[in-house]
Amino acid sequence: MNYPACFEELVECFKMLPGIGNKGAERMAYHVLSMDEQQVQRFSEALIDFKTNIQYCKICGHICEGEVCDICQDTTRDQTTICVVESPKDVFAMEKLKEYHGLYHVLHGTMSIMDGKTIEDLNINSLFERLNDNIKEVIIATNPTREGETTALFLAKLLAKQNIPATRIANGLPIGSNLDYADELTLLKSLEGRKKI
Numbered sequence: 441m442n443y444p445a446c447f448e449e450l451v452e453c454f455k456m457l458p459g460i461g462n463k464g465a466e467r468m469a470y471h472v473l474s475m476d477e478q479q480v481q482r483f484s485e486a487l488i489d490f491k492t493n494i495q496y497c498k499i500c501g502h503i504c505e506g507e508v509c510d511i512c513q514d515t516t517r518d519q520t521t522i523c524v525v526e527s528p529k530d531v532f533a534m535e536k537l538k539e540y541h542g543l544y545h546v547l548h549g550t551m552s553i554m555d556g557k558t559i560e561d562l563n564i565n566s567l568f569e570r571l572n573d574n575i576k577e578v579i580i581a582t583n584p585t586r587e588g589e590t591t592a593l594f595l596a597k598l599l600a601k602q603n604i605p606a607t608r609i610a611n612g613l614p615i616g617s618n619l620d621y622a623d624e625l626t627l628l629k630s631l632e633g634r635k636k637i
């Protein structure tokens with residue numbers, strides 16, 4: 441016997457989420473069955489509300505609800521340092537450390553031969569538009585994966601051409617890992633041990 445069509449549809453929707461297979465999606469759908477109307481309403485509204493209101497900061501590319509994110513608007517932050525990361529997740533990982541007080545720039549990916557992604561596909565032009573004499577350091581904090589390292593080297597070359605001092609976070613992070621999966625102490629050490637690139 442097949443599930444009712446609306447049940448199947450909900451299962452298919454849950455399967456769009458990362459790490460959710462058929463079994464997990466079915467379990468979630470059964471759980472929705474036990475939720476009251478108000479909870480389901482809140483859930484569905486949160487999805488729409490999130491997608492409608494979330495946008496990328498026009499300065500740094502981080503996620504925010506207005507045009508410019510809280511970090512870019514915060515004039516008390518160190519305006520002379522920009523930390524370049526791959527994704528908004530990495531900004532949150534760095535912010536959890538409470539040790540870094542500069543600005544960010546989110547690339548939204550890395551260069552990748554496999555995916556045919558070049559430097560042009562990244563949020564990089566807006567980074568160079570931000571660079572001026574006030575910028576004393578650009579910290580390249582892409583993930584220690586092959587793609588992250590390639591992007592870091594390429595970016596370092598572009599920055600060197602403009603005489604912008606660039607550093608790379610240290611090798612404390614396991615090769616192939618992601619910033620947002622690293623524990624806070626490892627990430628902190630990696631940040632503190634950054635070297636000129």
Ligand SMILES: [Zn+2]
Pocket residue numbers: 497498499500501502508509510511512513
């Ligand atoms: Zn911003």
